[in-house]
Amino acid sequence: MLQFKLKNDDKKWNLFVNEQMDNQLITIAHNPSLAAILGKSFNVKAKKIIIEKNNLIIGIFPIVSIKNKVISIPHFSYGDILFAGNLKEKQKLRNKIIGKKYEIRSFESFSKYFDDSKIMSYLELKNSEEEQWKYWKSKLRSQIRKGVKNGVTIKIGHAEYLYDFYKIYSRNMHDLGSPVLSYRFFKNIMNLYDYGEAKIFLAQKGEKYIAASLILTYHNFAEVCWASSLRKYNSTNANMVLYWEMIKYCVQHKYKYFSFGRSTKNSNIHKFKKQWSPEEKQLYFNYSSEPKINIKKLSFLANIWRNLPLFITNRIGPFFAKRIY
Numbered sequence: 001m002l003q004f005k006l007k008n009d010d011k012k013w014n015l016f017v018n019e020q021m022d023n024q025l026i027t028i029a030h031n032p033s034l035a036a037i038l039g040k041s042f043n044v045k046a047k048k049i050i051i052e053k054n055n056l057i058i059g060i061f062p063i064v065s066i067k068n069k070v071i072s073i074p075h076f077s078y079g080d081i082l083f084a085g086n087l088k089e090k091q092k093l094r095n096k097i098i099g100k101k102y103e104i105r106s107f108e109s110f111s112k113y114f115d116d117s118k119i120m121s122y123l124e125l126k127n128s129e130e131e132q133w134k135y136w137k138s139k140l141r142s143q144i145r146k147g148v149k150n151g152v153t154i155k156i157g158h159a160e161y162l163y164d165f166y167k168i169y170s171r172n173m174h175d176l177g178s179p180v181l182s183y184r185f186f187k188n189i190m191n192l193y194d195y196g197e198a199k200i201f202l203a204q205k206g207e208k209y210i211a212a213s214l215i216l217t218y219h220n221f222a223e224v225c226w227a228s229s230l231r232k233y234n235s236t237n238a239n240m241v242l243y244w245e246m247i248k249y250c251v252q253h254k255y256k257y258f259s260f261g262r263s264t265k266n267s268n269i270h271k272f273k274k275q276w277s278p279e280e281k282q283l284y285f286n287y288s289s290e291p292k293i294n295i296k297k298l299s300f301l302a303n304i305w306r307n308l309p310l311f312i313t314n315r316i317g318p319f320f321a322k323r324i325y
Contacts, residue, residue, distance in 0.1 A: 007050045014195055016050075016057045017219055020084045025122075025257065025281070028225070029078035029105070030062060031218040033194040038064055038074065040192070041185040042322050046073075051083070051093060059083035059090070061097060070102040074325030075181070076225070077120065077262040077283060080106035104286045111286040118285065119270065121278040122223075122259040125251050132251050140275055144244045147237030153204050154245040159190040161200040161212075165226075168212040170314050172228035177302025179317035179324065186214070197222075197253075201246055203229070203238040211238040215246055222250045223259035243276070 007013075010032045017026055028034070035046035044064050051059030061081045063072045072079030081097075083090045091110060098104065109116070126132040133141065155161065166183050173180045189198050196217040203211035211229035215222055224246055229239050243260075250258045262283055263270040 008048065009050065010048075010195070012057055013048060013050060013060055016060060016084075017082070020058075021082055021219075024082070025107075026082070026219045026221055027076075027078040027259070028196070028216045028218045028221065028223055029073050029076045030060065030082055031193075031195055031216075032062070033192060033196075034073065034076070035062065037185075037188045037192050041182065041188050042074075044074075049097060051081070051085075053085065058085045059093070061094075063097065068099075068101055070098045070104075071325065072098075072102075072104045075185075076105075077118070078105050078107075080104050080108075098288075100288060102286070102288045106284050106286060107281060109284040109286060111288065113287040113290055115285040115287070115291065116282060117264055118262045118283040119265050120259060120262050120281045120283055121270070121273040121276075122257050122281070123247065123276065123278050125247070125256060125258055127251075129248055129251055132247060136277060140240075140277075143237055143240045143275075147239075147241035150236045150238075151205050152210075152236055152238045152241045154241060155202045155204060156245070156249065157200055157202075158198065159187075161202055162186060162190055164202055164209050165200045165212040165214060168209060168230060169226055169228045170317075171230060171310065173317070174306065174308075174310050174313050175231060177304075177306045179320040180314060181321045182318035185318075189214075189216070199249070201242055201249075203242045205233065205236055205238065208233075210236065211242050213242055213246060215250075217250075217255060220254075220256035221259065222246075222255045222257065223261055225261060239272075247276075 013032045017030065032048050035048050038044060039046040044066050046064045049061040049063060050057055051061065059081050061072065062079060063070050064074055081090055081094055094110070126135060166186060170180045193216065199215050201213045202209050210233040213224050213227035215224045227242070247258050260273040260276070260278060263273060
């Protein structure tokens with residue numbers, strides 16, 4: 001008999017991923033520790049649903065309930081059911097769990113209302129640093145070398161670098177005209193993220209930190225979820241060194257995939273990622289009804305935000321950012 005249960009059994013959840021989903025691209029969205037992080041950071045109901053058939057786990061589904069809406073999952077690029085059964089069963093279960101109002105992020109479209117403007121870029125990593133280095137064109141390698149010659153060095157750490165990461169992240173988001181997620185959210189990641197790594201990378205020139213990133217890992221997958229740099233130091237090529245060091249770290253630690261995260265097709269960020277010769281995978285944001293106007297696409301609001309003082313945007317930004325998931 002096919003049934004789904006709300007279970008706080010991370011051991012069984014992870015065992016299912018490791019044993020039955022090993023040949024699939026598993027993202028950080030299915031790390032069960034995110035439920036506690038999202039719940040504590042945004043005061044939402046985060047649930048871990050385990051699907052069983054004849055007492056055997058055949059699927060998992062992370063969801064977050066915000067009012068009467070189900071999202072899988074907010075503030076990250078992915079979600080949906082991981083399922084070892086057939087497609088008909090998968091769709092039937094999905095419909096039963098998500099109800100009438102939903103937003104599901106997936107590698108497949110299943111609703112007549114969906115947004116396919118986003119794409120995921122990722123590398124299937126080589127077995128060694130040397131192989132990975134040779135994978136890229138000489139133009140990319142020369143940009144990394146230029147950054148090293150400019151004196152850019154990298155520090156790798158954890159919560160001890162959170163303040164420095166957030167300082168660069170908030171400055172960059174201000175320049176982009178976007179509200180920041182709260183410091184508390186990132187602190188919760190550092191304290192509660194489990195079954196994988198949460199690592200901060202800082203690019204330094206002299207005594208100054210000029211770029212920063214935060215990667216999360218789960219199973220054999222690593223993703224740079226947030227990366228920022230100070231614009232006045234763009235000429236140093238710090239970003240190129242930063243990304244190479246992240247990728248190198250993931251090669252050294254035997255991850256299979258390195259994800260650059262999602263981006264809007266043909267945007268400047270997408271073009272930056274394409275330099276690294278990644279594979280690409282289409283993302284679908286499935287909606288239960290026609291989505292309302294996306295506040296992120298209203299450029300005049302971004303211009304207003306940029307002109308507000310940084311200390312004000314850092315204070316009020318999290319109030320808006322938690323609603324722009």
